[in-house]
Amino acid sequence: MVLGGLVNKSIVNLINQSGGKAIGLTGKDGAQIRARQLKVEHQSPEMTAPEIIDIGHVGEVESISTELIEMLAARDFIPVIAPIGVDAAGHSYNINADLVAGKIAEALNAEKLMLLTNVAGLMNAEGEVLTGLTTTQVDALIEDGTIYGGMLPKIRCALDAVKGGVNSSHIIDGRVPHAVLLEIFTNAGVGTLITDAS
Numbered sequence: 001m002v003l004g005g006l007v008n009k010s011i012v013n014l015i016n017q018s019g020g021k022a023i024g025l026t027g028k029d030g031a032q033i034r035a036r037q038l039k040v041e042h043q044s045p046e047m048t049a050p051e052i053i054d055i056g057h058v059g060e061v062e063s064i065s066t067e068l069i070e071m072l073a074a075r076d077f078i079p080v081i082a083p084i085g086v087d088a089a090g091h092s093y094n095i096n097a098d099l100v101a102g103k104i105a106e107a108l109n110a111e112k113l114m115l116l117t118n119v120a121g122l123m124n125a126e127g128e129v130l131t132g133l134t135t136t137q138v139d140a141l142i143e144d145g146t147i148y149g150g151m152l153p154k155i156r157c158a159l160d161a162v163k164g165g166v167n168s169s170h171i172i173d174g175r176v177p178h179a180v181l182l183e184i185f186t187n188a189g190v191g192t193l194i195t196d197a198s
Helices: 002-017 067-074 097-108 135-143 151-163 179-185
Strands: 022-026 033-042 051-064 078-082 084-086 092-094 112-117 132-134 168-173 191-195
Touching (some): 033 092, 051 084, 067 078
Parallel strands (some): 022 078, 033 084
Antiparallel strands (some): 168 191
């Protein structure tokens, strides 16, 4: 109710007040986001087999339908999609918003995926923002532990999107005024850009 109602409609209202034509949706509308329950495995040293932990109504993306998004975009509407998916039985699941955005970008074969966050971008061990990375470099940073913790899901989502056909992923600081415009229209940008290695 919070994601699909309060938060979604607040964003829709801000876009419309700024001259856009936004429409609020959830992944349940038009069955855009097919989901399955997220299964979490836990295994301690004394266990012979991993334990599956039920974390409730948390899901992961199974598939994306772009029909509704494309129909709205063709009429110049801006779809604002709350990250709620639905399974074949009609059960609803909350899904990580970055992961949903990445999967939608892949399904649309988007030019760019832009993830706004509350940090300056991906940092190296010295605390400096890494501005331009290839997928190979990102894989290496995950492998050596430079990328860890809360930033890992966001980076994996950006990485998977590029590997899935999106031309570039951008992780930018949403606290910076006009961050999206600065990232798109300036050479320096304001965050981390990830592109394919090839």
